[in-house]
Each structure stands twice: as C-alpha cells, then as structure tokens.
Amino acid sequence: MDAIRSELPIYHQSLDWNDLFSTYPVPDVFEKTVFRWPRERLRQFQNKQFLKLMEVGWRNEFYSRRWKAAGLTPGDIRSIDDIAKLPAYTSEDVKTDQAEHPPFGNFHGDWNTLRGASPLKIQTSGGTTGKPRATLYGPYEWEMNGLTQGRAMYIQGVRPGDVVQIPATCSLANLGWCVYKGVHDYIGALPLTTGSGIVTSSRRQLELAFDWGTNAWCCFPEYLTQLAKVCRDELRRDVKELNTKSIHTFLGPDTDNSLRRTLEELWGCPVYDLYGTNEMGTAGFECREQNGVHIMEDCIYVEIEDVETGKPVADGQPGNMVVTILHRGLPPVIRYNVRDIARIVSTEQCNCGGCMRRMDKFLGRSDDMVKLRGVNIYPMACLSAIKSDPRTTGEWLCVVERHERDGVIRDEMTVRVEVSRDASAVDGLKEVLEKRLQGDLGVKVAVDLVRDGALAEAANLGREGKPKRLLDLRNQKQN
Ligand SMILES: [Zn+2]
Structure with a gap:
C-alpha cells in the first residue's frame, strides 16, 4: 500500500527528536555530561541558546514593545552578558497583556496563526486570586516539561521499574502531568496517576500502594502527612511498611529542615525537594546530598536581584528570582521576575558531581515583604x-x-x-x-x-x- 502522508499535526512528527535530545540530554546522559560541565562551558551553551531566544523575543509584540520603550535595539544585546539591560516583567504584566489581547495575549503570539498549526497544551498558574494565568505549550515545551522532571527524579534516585505514585490530579495544574511524563517517558518507571485525595480517597491511595508495590511518591508535603495518618488510623498499619525508597516533594521555606525531618521520620525514607512553576516546569531539584537545590542551568538562566533596587545581589544574599527560560519559544520567557525569594548557597561543584549552582529552599514571596x-x-x-x-x-x-x-x-x-x-x-x-x-x-x-x-x-x-x-x-x- 502506498504511504499516504497525514495532513494532521501529529505530535510525534512535530519534533526533531535527535536535535532535542542532543541539545537537552535525557536524564542519565544529562547526569554524566551537562550537569557536570565546568561553569565556562555551561556559560557558552547558555549564551548560544540565549542569542537564539533573543531572535524569538524581538519578533514577539509583548517583548519588542517593552524593549523598544526601554530604548533598546537588537544590536544592544550581543551576548548573555548584556541580559540585565532588558527590562524584567512580572505576572501582572502578563495578566494585563492577556486582558488586552484575549484570550492568551501578545505574549503567546497570534492565536489565529497558532491554533491548529501544531499540537498545543495549556496549563495555568494556581489562580489563588482571580482568574488563573494561562501558559501554552508547543511540542518542544511540552517535552521539556516532562524531561526536566525526569532528570530531577532520576538524579534523586528513581530508576526503571520503580512504581511512582502521583497523588496530584492531571488538571489545568501542571504537577500531575509533568511528573507523569517525567517518570513514564524519561525514566521508564511506572507512574500511578491516582489524582488527588478527591479523585482517589486517601485510604484507597494506600491500599493501591500496598497492593501494587509503590516505592516512590511525588506530591505536596501536607498530603504525605495526611496519608501517614490515614494509614495508621484506618488501615492500622505503619506507612513505613511500604518500604518507600524516596519521596519527591516541595518543601517550601523549610529552612531548618523540620518539615523534611517530620516526613522522613513518618515514612522512613529520604525526602527530596523540588522547585518549579507552571512557566518553568522543574527549575530546580535537590540531589541525594540534600545540600541545596541545583538550578537546571542549561534550561534556565537565573539572576537574583535586590527586591527594591533591582540590582544584582551577591551570592548568599536573598533577592527576587528573575528567570530566562532558554528552551522556551512558546511563549518566550525572558527576564521574568517570579517574585519568589531565592538565595544562591553554592557555586562550587557538589559532592554528587554536579556543577550547577545550588540555591536555598524557596524563601517566600517578595509581594509579602x-x-x-x-x-x-x-x-x-x-x-x-x-x-x-x-x-x-x-x-x-x-x-x-x-x-x-x-x-x-x-x-x-x-x-x-x-x-x-x-x-x-x-x-x-x-x-x-x-x-x-x-x-x-x-x-x-x-x-x-x-x-x-x-x-x-x-x-x-x-x-x-x-x-x-x-x-x-x-x-x-x-x-
Ligand atoms: Zn548535588
């Protein structure tokens, strides 16, 4: 039979996979290569990706208008050393843009050109106040969303054949999706996508875990304490009987490690921190040394700025995290002031072998300062x-x-x-x-x-x- 070429935008034909993986290696290759690159080599890579990203930025209305208003021309940004000349933006700017240019704002480019041209996915911010903020993902961004989570959990010890339970619902929130993809597509472990406690009750979550041999978990810390309690009160068993290998969670501002210790004592296994947002995917992760959150620096360029002056702070000082996502074209994210407070704790090579800078745990929101x-x-x-x-x-x-x-x-x-x-x-x-x-x-x-x-x-x-x-x-x- 003659092959009939599909005219549909088939997901698996919309990416150059070899190009993707040679630029952003899969977890085990990443761990042995890019993660250990000397700072200078990493900087060269970041510079190359940044200059490609700037071309996308200048074609984007949201950015080009802001940059021109700041008196900049394309010739002013010749390398990543010039990045701080570009004005930063916040989520408020994106909200305004999306309100003025519905539904997704100039930030995403022209919606009528985008729709149908390639497969798209949409995730949102938590939306704790007002309407949630939408972020689109093209195939490249969607793969990177899973790949970065896969890298983090691989370095934290998840391996093929592990059974990873994910009590987070695959909804407009990103967590459930990105862990599922990371574990399934990029590690070869078995994801149990049980959804939150509303989708699968805590008791049922635990019964499944015992029956199917869950040996790793990824969800929010509060829920892990809830599961341990339900296990004790309703199943009359100690959650330690699951022989969990590792827990992958979001410790938040647990600067004295008390939350980590509570979870490790309840579950009898190491607990590792992760950091990310819906725009960034997984931006940082602890390695098994538990001595700071490695920033995934081939994907994300992080600057820390003084909350009031906007000037860069010295390592060790807290400030606003300003991020540029080197792999994202849809939407480009160039100098986004997340308004999360971060602090670089080490720029030295870690005992795990990784050379990517380490930051402290999430220290809170600067809006609250x-x-x-x-x-x-x-x-x-x-x-x-x-x-x-x-x-x-x-x-x-x-x-x-x-x-x-x-x-x-x-x-x-x-x-x-x-x-x-x-x-x-x-x-x-x-x-x-x-x-x-x-x-x-x-x-x-x-x-x-x-x-x-x-x-x-x-x-x-x-x-x-x-x-x-x-x-x-x-x-x-x-x-
Ligand atoms: Zn490390």
Whole structure:
C-alpha cells in the first residue's frame, strides 16, 4: 500500500527528536555530561541558546514593545552578558497583556496563526486570586516539561521499574502531568496517576500502594502527612511498611529542615525537594546530598536581584528570582521576575558531581515583604520558629500596624500564633517564640497567642488557595 502522508499535526512528527535530545540530554546522559560541565562551558551553551531566544523575543509584540520603550535595539544585546539591560516583567504584566489581547495575549503570539498549526497544551498558574494565568505549550515545551522532571527524579534516585505514585490530579495544574511524563517517558518507571485525595480517597491511595508495590511518591508535603495518618488510623498499619525508597516533594521555606525531618521520620525514607512553576516546569531539584537545590542551568538562566533596587545581589544574599527560560519559544520567557525569594548557597561543584549552582529552599514571596526598621521581613520566614514548639498548631499570621506617637511614625509587627487545644500549659511560650523570631527575622516582633482555629478565616486556612501570612493594616485610618 502506498504511504499516504497525514495532513494532521501529529505530535510525534512535530519534533526533531535527535536535535532535542542532543541539545537537552535525557536524564542519565544529562547526569554524566551537562550537569557536570565546568561553569565556562555551561556559560557558552547558555549564551548560544540565549542569542537564539533573543531572535524569538524581538519578533514577539509583548517583548519588542517593552524593549523598544526601554530604548533598546537588537544590536544592544550581543551576548548573555548584556541580559540585565532588558527590562524584567512580572505576572501582572502578563495578566494585563492577556486582558488586552484575549484570550492568551501578545505574549503567546497570534492565536489565529497558532491554533491548529501544531499540537498545543495549556496549563495555568494556581489562580489563588482571580482568574488563573494561562501558559501554552508547543511540542518542544511540552517535552521539556516532562524531561526536566525526569532528570530531577532520576538524579534523586528513581530508576526503571520503580512504581511512582502521583497523588496530584492531571488538571489545568501542571504537577500531575509533568511528573507523569517525567517518570513514564524519561525514566521508564511506572507512574500511578491516582489524582488527588478527591479523585482517589486517601485510604484507597494506600491500599493501591500496598497492593501494587509503590516505592516512590511525588506530591505536596501536607498530603504525605495526611496519608501517614490515614494509614495508621484506618488501615492500622505503619506507612513505613511500604518500604518507600524516596519521596519527591516541595518543601517550601523549610529552612531548618523540620518539615523534611517530620516526613522522613513518618515514612522512613529520604525526602527530596523540588522547585518549579507552571512557566518553568522543574527549575530546580535537590540531589541525594540534600545540600541545596541545583538550578537546571542549561534550561534556565537565573539572576537574583535586590527586591527594591533591582540590582544584582551577591551570592548568599536573598533577592527576587528573575528567570530566562532558554528552551522556551512558546511563549518566550525572558527576564521574568517570579517574585519568589531565592538565595544562591553554592557555586562550587557538589559532592554528587554536579556543577550547577545550588540555591536555598524557596524563601517566600517578595509581594509579602515588609520593611521594618530597615530590615526586610518575609512572613514565611516565621515558619521554622512557629513549628519549633509543639504547643502551637503551626499556624500564624503577621499583622503590621502603623503607630504615631508625638509625630513619630513607627511600624510594628505582631505575630499572631495559634495555640494547640492539646497544649497543657502555655507558660513562657510567648517569650520563647519572641526570642526565636527575633533571631530568625533580625528584628524584634511581638507575639500574640490566640486559640486553636482563631486564624482560620484571616489566614485562609483549610480552604481553596494558599494560606495568607500577612495582614497589612498600615494604610487603614486610625481612630
Ligand atoms: Zn548535588
């Protein structure tokens, strides 16, 4: 029979696979090569990819208009050394662009040209406030979304034949998809796409895990604590009986490793941190040394900038993470100020052999930053202190108020902390927390103890969306 050529945009014919994998190697090849490249060789690669990306950027309305407005011409950006000349943008700029040019904004190019030309996928931000922000993926971006997650989990120890349970629903949120693809397409492990606890109950998740031999998990940390509890209370078994090999999760601002220790004790296995967003896919991962989050630097170029001045900060100093995604053409992501606070902890080669820079755990959102007596404070930085005493419920809310006395204005922060209803005595708790917080934050704050559940509403606990840790009352009229 004569071969009839399909006129459909078939996914597997829409990519040059050899070109893709020789540029961005698959997990085991990556681990032995690019991951270990000396800094100079990596920089050359980044520069080459960046210059290709700039051509895409200049053809894109969203960028070219911003860059021209900043007085730039294509000749001004001759290498990655010039990158900081380009103005950064934030998610607000993308939201505005998408509102002005519906449905997906100039950011994505012309929708009428895009649609139907090649297979497309769409994922969104969490959408904790207002409508979620859409990001499109062409075949290249979609493959990289899985490939980067596969690399991270391979380096964290997942191997062919492992059974990886993924309690995250494949929805408009990216996590379930990217872990499924990473594990299935790029490691050859078996993904159990059980979805969240709403799709498959916690009890059923555990029964399947015991029956089918789950030996690795990837989901959010809160749910892992829930699973351990359900295992104990409903299955009358210790979750350690699963003999889990590894847990791959998002530890967030767990700077003193208390959350990691809790999970490792509950599950009896190592717990590894991951970092990513829907635009970046998997941008960073801990290796088995657990000594910082390696940035996947062949894919993502990271700058850390001072929150107020926008100037680069020295290694070791916290600042806004500004990212350029070197492999993304749809949409290009060039100097995106994520407004996540990050800090480079090492630029040295790691004991794992990797040379890619390591950053600290996610340190919170700069939108939440409060300046108190010249010190920048991130409400998330209270987490370790609050969790350090078992008499708290682990929940808190920072309240900032402006006081005026004799014409002098002074901002004060009070940290409202919930006391567990099981706590027998709270003697000295206020003082203990105030001392610890002063050490962690670098400035004196007051602690106000409140009853169990008192913060539920103000801190948005136990509901859809992320908890709120800051209540800023400074602009309210004082009576
Ligand atoms: Zn390492």
